[in-house]
Amino acid sequence: MPPPARGDVLCFATRPAGPAAGPQRTDPTVDEASEPAPPRRLEARGLECVRNDRVLFRDLDAAVGPGYVLQVEGPNGSGKTSLLRILCGLSLPGAGEVRWNGQPLERVRAEYCESLAYVGHRHGVKGELTPIENLRFQRAVAGGASGVSPGEALTRLGLAGFEDVPCRTLSEGQRRRVALARLLTAARPLWILDEPLTALDRTGVAVVEDLICTHARQGGMVLITTHQPIRLEGSALVRLRLGA
Amino acid sequence: MSAGAPPGPLAAAAALVRRDLTLFFRRRAEVLNPLLFFVIVVTLVPLGVGPEAATLRAMAPGVVWVAALLAAMLSLEGIFRSDYDDGALEQLAISPQPLAVLVLAKVLAHWLVSGLPLVLLGPVLGASLFLPGRAMGALVLGLLLGTPVLSLIGAIGVALTVGVRRGGVLLSLLVLPLYVPVLIFGASAASNAAAGLDVSGPLALLGALLALALSLAPPAAAAALRISLG
Numbered sequence: 001m002p003p004p005a006r007g008d009v010l011c012f013a014t015r016p017a018g019p020a021a022g023p024q025r026t027d028p029t030v031d032e033a034s035e036p037a038p039p040r041r042l043e044a045r046g047l048e049c050v051r052n053d054r055v056l057f058r059d060l061d062a063a064v065g066p067g068y069v070l071q072v073e074g075p076n077g078s079g080k081t082s083l084l085r086i087l088c089g090l091s092l093p094g095a096g097e098v099r100w101n102g103q104p105l106e107r108v109r110a111e112y113c114e115s116l117a118y119v120g121h122r123h124g125v126k127g128e129l130t131p132i133e134n135l136r137f138q139r140a141v142a143g144g145a146s147g148v149s150p151g152e153a154l155t156r157l158g159l160a161g162f163e164d165v166p167c168r169t170l171s172e173g174q175r176r177r178v179a180l181a182r183l184l185t186a187a188r189p190l191w192i193l194d195e196p197l198t199a200l201d202r203t204g205v206a207v208v209e210d211l212i213c214t215h216a217r218q219g220g221m222v223l224i225t226t227h228q229p230i231r232l233e234g235s236a237l238v239r240l241r242l243g244a
Numbered sequence: 245m246s247a248g249a250p251p252g253p254l255a256a257a258a259a260l261v262r263r264d265l266t267l268f269f270r271r272r273a274e275v276l277n278p279l280l281f282f283v284i285v286v287t288l289v290p291l292g293v294g295p296e297a298a299t300l301r302a303m304a305p306g307v308v309w310v311a312a313l314l315a316a317m318l319s320l321e322g323i324f325r326s327d328y329d330d331g332a333l334e335q336l337a338i339s340p341q342p343l344a345v346l347v348l349a350k351v352l353a354h355w356l357v358s359g360l361p362l363v364l365l366g367p368v369l370g371a372s373l374f375l376p377g378r379a380m381g382a383l384v385l386g387l388l389l390g391t392p393v394l395s396l397i398g399a400i401g402v403a404l405t406v407g408v409r410r411g412g413v414l415l416s417l418l419v420l421p422l423y424v425p426v427l428i429f430g431a432s433a434a435s436n437a438a439a440g441l442d443v444s445g446p447l448a449l450l451g452a453l454l455a456l457a458l459s460l461a462p463p464a465a466a467a468a469l470r471i472s473l474g
Contacts, residue, residue, distance in 0.1 A: 088338055091474035113340040122331025128270040129263070140259035143252070143340040166270075 041065040046096035066219040078243025080225040117188035123179030127168035131178045145187040153184035172199040193224045256341045257349035264353035282315035286369040297374045304373035305434030312362045319358040320398040328406045343466035359391035382437035386430040389450040396461035403468035
């Protein structure tokens with residue numbers, strides 16, 4: 001059994017996020033009491049994940065702030081999806097904690113969920129519904145600030161003309177695009193994307209790269225796993241390697 | 245439209261009910277199966293026990309209720325299974341709305357397509373077993389109070405077992421003991437009415453079970469879902 005991976009990268013929200021962002025702290029250890037309005041940031045401290053008696057990672061620290069893209073890398077089974085699910089609040093870590101804006105996730109759950117867009121392996125697109133119906137429903141349940149209209153989001157993802165076709169009849173890549181359109185219909189600062197490029201063709205990959213870069217430039221945060229090469233030019237990309 | 249106020253829990257729940265009803269409507273076969281089962285079981289009974297009106301009349305409340313209970317169990321998996329398989333459940337779990345409210349919305353949609361038809365079919369099948377007219381009211385009222393309890397209790401069981409492959413047997417073991425009081429009070433309300441006795445006792449107990457299930461089942465199922473997803 002390989003030794004458990006340690007998080008070897010720590011990235012802090014030091015980069016000014018667009019013209020509107022003010023000066024930001026670089027010291028990650030200041031507690032929330034001394035900071036009345038902490039900048040948006042997601043931090044993980046000392047995370048541990050055990051699956052089937054195998055330690056996937058231990059003592060993993062990571063942080064991502066406005067304007068950053070954090071790419072989680074590692075071979076199959078190294079715990080990338082587990083890490084993202086822990087960061088989403090879907091599963092609990094064996095040890096350690098996740099903090100949003102300096103507060104433990106359990107205490108700010110509703111606020112965190114209003115800031116988060118998650119596109120997982122199973123992307124939650126209903127086959128019986130059309131892309132438009134899927135997006136309308138997701139927007140109704142998602143709450144929080146909304147972004148562009150479902151129709152425009154689909155057009156941006158290259159699905160113009162497929163709005164009223166049941167998703168069941170679309171290809172896998174097209175369904176993935178429907179799932180990713182969710183990123184545009186809800187305005188969320190934090191994107192957590194688990195293998196978003198799976199089944200996408202070259203133009204689809206380019207669209208997603210563009211979405212991520214634009215989001216980061218506008219002060220958003222992105223956590224992403226992918227096995228495909230992804231070009232994120234012009235954005236502050238940080239890599240976190242699991243299963244070293 | 246993009247600048248509107250963020251939808252609250254009630255708007256989200258309404259959207260969820262609407263979506264689930266659309267989904268059920270678009271996969272009708274799945275919904276019709278338990279109803280067909282209900283009808284077939286009740287119509288087979290006279291073939292098995294003989295056509296004597298007196299025997300059938302005595303058995304009618306119990307037969308209708310047992311068949312309704314088994315039909316409700318057949319349809320339970322539908323509450324969460326497909327949402328779990330395609331990841332929609334994860335999206336609900338990380339939405340800012342209270343998960344218990346969303347669970348209640350899903351159970352309501354499920355009851356509308358699986359429980360309400362049982363209530364409507366109940367008197368027809370009762371009549372086919374010579375259940376006297378004066379018992380119909382108690383049978384319908386009992387089913388109306390009882391079938392939502394079956395859906396609510398079932399939701400907890402499905403939420404606990406949705407992550408388990410082939411959790412069907414486990415689900416029956418978990419849920420059946422909790423269904424027994426509903427069966428007893430529901431069937432006794434109908435047979436009391438058939439015998440001309442007072443029905444307020446069993447119906448009041450069914451109502452109490454419904455109040456209990458309505459308040460306790462959604463948070464319990466929401467907590468169970470978080471465990472299943474984690």
